[in-house]
Amino acid sequence: MYAREKAKQEVLNALRKYIEVDVSIDDIETPPDNKMGDFAYPVFQAAKKMKKNPAELATEIAVKIGPSDLVDGVKAVGPYVNFTLKMPAFGAKVLEDVELKKEKYGQVTVGEGKKIIVDYAQPNTHKEFHVGHIRNAVLGQSIINTLRASGYEVVAASYIGDVGAHVAKALWGMEKFHKGEEFDKETRAQRLGQIYTEATKAVEENEDYKLEIAEVLKAIEAQQDPWFSLWKKTREWSLDSFKAIFKELSIEPDAWYFESEVEKPGKEIVSKMLTDGIAKKSEGAVIVDLEKEDLGAFLVLKSDGSSLYATKDLALAMKKEKDHGADRQIFVVDVRQSLHFKQLFATLNRMGFEKQLIHIYYDMVNLPGATMSSRAGNIITYEDLRDQMSERLIKETKERHEDWSDKKIAEVAKAVSIASIEFMMLRQDAESIITFDMDEAMSFDGFTAPYLLYTVARIGSIEKKAKKKAKSAVAHLTHEKEAELLRKLSEYPEVIERAGLKFHISAIAVWVFELAQLFNEYYHDVRILDDEDLDRMRARLALIGAVRVTMKNGLKLLNIETLKEM
Numbered sequence: 001m002y003a004r005e006k007a008k009q010e011v012l013n014a015l016r017k018y019i020e021v022d023v024s025i026d027d028i029e030t031p032p033d034n035k036m037g038d039f040a041y042p043v044f045q046a047a048k049k050m051k052k053n054p055a056e057l058a059t060e061i062a063v064k065i066g067p068s069d070l071v072d073g074v075k076a077v078g079p080y081v082n083f084t085l086k087m088p089a090f091g092a093k094v095l096e097d098v099e100l101k102k103e104k105y106g107q108v109t110v111g112e113g114k115k116i117i118v119d120y121a122q123p124n125t126h127k128e129f130h131v132g133h134i135r136n137a138v139l140g141q142s143i144i145n146t147l148r149a150s151g152y153e154v155v156a157a158s159y160i161g162d163v164g165a166h167v168a169k170a171l172w173g174m175e176k177f178h179k180g181e182e183f184d185k186e187t188r189a190q191r192l193g194q195i196y197t198e199a200t201k202a203v204e205e206n207e208d209y210k211l212e213i214a215e216v217l218k219a220i221e222a223q224q225d226p227w228f229s230l231w232k233k234t235r236e237w238s239l240d241s242f243k244a245i246f247k248e249l250s251i252e253p254d255a256w257y258f259e260s261e262v263e264k265p266g267k268e269i270v271s272k273m274l275t276d277g278i279a280k281k282s283e284g285a286v287i288v289d290l291e292k293e294d295l296g297a298f299l300v301l302k303s304d305g306s307s308l309y310a311t312k313d314l315a316l317a318m319k320k321e322k323d324h325g326a327d328r329q330i331f332v333v334d335v336r337q338s339l340h341f342k343q344l345f346a347t348l349n350r351m352g353f354e355k356q357l358i359h360i361y362y363d364m365v366n367l368p369g370a371t372m373s374s375r376a377g378n379i380i381t382y383e384d385l386r387d388q389m390s391e392r393l394i395k396e397t398k399e400r401h402e403d404w405s406d407k408k409i410a411e412v413a414k415a416v417s418i419a420s421i422e423f424m425m426l427r428q429d430a431e432s433i434i435t436f437d438m439d440e441a442m443s444f445d446g447f448t449a450p451y452l453l454y455t456v457a458r459i460g461s462i463e464k465k466a467k468k469k470a471k472s473a474v475a476h477l478t479h480e481k482e483a484e485l486l487r488k489l490s491e492y493p494e495v496i497e498r499a500g501l502k503f504h505i506s507a508i509a510v511w512v513f514e515l516a517q518l519f520n521e522y523y524h525d526v527r528i529l530d531d532e533d534l535d536r537m538r539a540r541l542a543l544i545g546a547v548r549v550t551m552k553n554g555l556k557l558l559n560i561e562t563l564k565e566m
Helices: 003-016 044-050 054-064 089-104 131-149 165-177 188-205 209-221 227-249 259-276 309-324 335-350 382-400 406-426 449-465 480-502 506-525 534-557
Strands: 039-042 071-077 080-085 115-120 153-160 255-258 280-282 285-289 297-301 328-332 356-360
Touching: 003 039, 003 071, 003 080, 003 089, 003 480, 044 054, 054 071, 054 080, 089 480, 089 534, 115 131, 115 309, 131 153, 131 227, 131 328, 131 382, 131 406, 131 480, 131 534, 153 227, 153 309, 165 188, 165 209, 165 227, 188 209, 188 227, 209 227, 227 382, 227 406, 255 259, 255 309, 259 285, 259 297, 259 309, 285 335, 297 309, 297 335, 309 328, 309 335, 335 356, 382 406, 406 449, 406 506, 449 506, 449 534, 480 506, 480 534, 506 534
Parallel strands: 115 153, 115 328, 153 255, 328 356
Antiparallel strands: 039 080, 071 080, 280 285, 285 297
């Protein structure tokens, strides 16, 4: 049991002796100012049942409760009983928790015995991997990391859109405008996306091209050469590119699913739905009438017999259930698909699917002054963004580290660029629109990855220069900021648990930033390496070491690897 949980349990045990209502650990609140106390219990419900004045009951309870192992003072503040932690006992327990758990510090067990499959990282082949795809992949991976830290068994599943009109359009464009062209291995996947945009514009200017593209789509679906062979070859180009990008971003799917694999099973499911009376024909198409659920009509098959996202998503859910049998299926997909998933879940429920289905949605990522679109061609690809940011950071890093080799400078600049991109995707609520500002993302001041990475590197540098080993002697930590840091460190397991239960990843980003701010204030207020009191210096080294470990753990959940030097 972590320090903060143990202290809360002591508060709970004390309260249960003197009140006549059930009290849970969730009833223990945190005052807005720790000068009022570290925990607070509102007595309103107890006072009502015991027929007493709330303020009088709070005073009565406070007088009766004495100190415990980790809790010291108890006092009444109006209708609240407030509790103050016992330092240094509480602080010693916090540092002990971090030292024992190390990279596992903060992990909780709320999800033990439960299995979840998370569907994320869903780019389409034959299109470029752009900034919007990064948000999907990074948000999904961070949710997976947090759920695992909460004790859940998690299957990370990438679902790739490798068939459909966009594929036919790209392949048609290759043959129409680039027949015989040699495609460089390093850029061929990116060229596919560019050709898709070129083909889209061509169709807008000449609608007759739609018929040619439709024939390409039919040939691919019928597995007819030469189009089917071209599809297989170019599909691998995209997949190779995606896997390289995933590796850089630390996106690690356990299972790969493809639209091409679930198209036929999806049509078979729709046929059975017609037989079972779950679906019906409407103007030649097949729909599920969801008026009772106030969700309108769910189109599951076109009138010409061709499939839709709905067709394939029904088969995908069934396949994932067969493969993994998870207690929950989570879909990380953008907000524009919210109605689709409500209809999908309602349809699956009618089919007898009993497992929990959850859509975690996120909003758009825009360029300053514009909305991104693959069709319009106004996108920033992941590679272009990374390279632009790396070039600028290489220049800044050279100015700070003239003694570093060009290779080391390039490696650090690239790592910071990737971390900066990922953090910008996670630092605000998923429901918010992001306007990606490159200058802000790379700033070493403020709510950014460089600021956090630099803080961790600074602590590492202090530890490296220290001539004495750290020692967790909390009695020597008497500075006001030291108590604040210990309290802050104790909150981390609760941050993980709340984030895992609510899929609220930005809360982790905010908390890590607050910890970094608190450390930097402390660093400017006290002497560490040149402290004449050696015992205090060793205690301070133990404290900042715990801050470094916890920050690394938090950033790891956000998919960000720390650096030893910056």
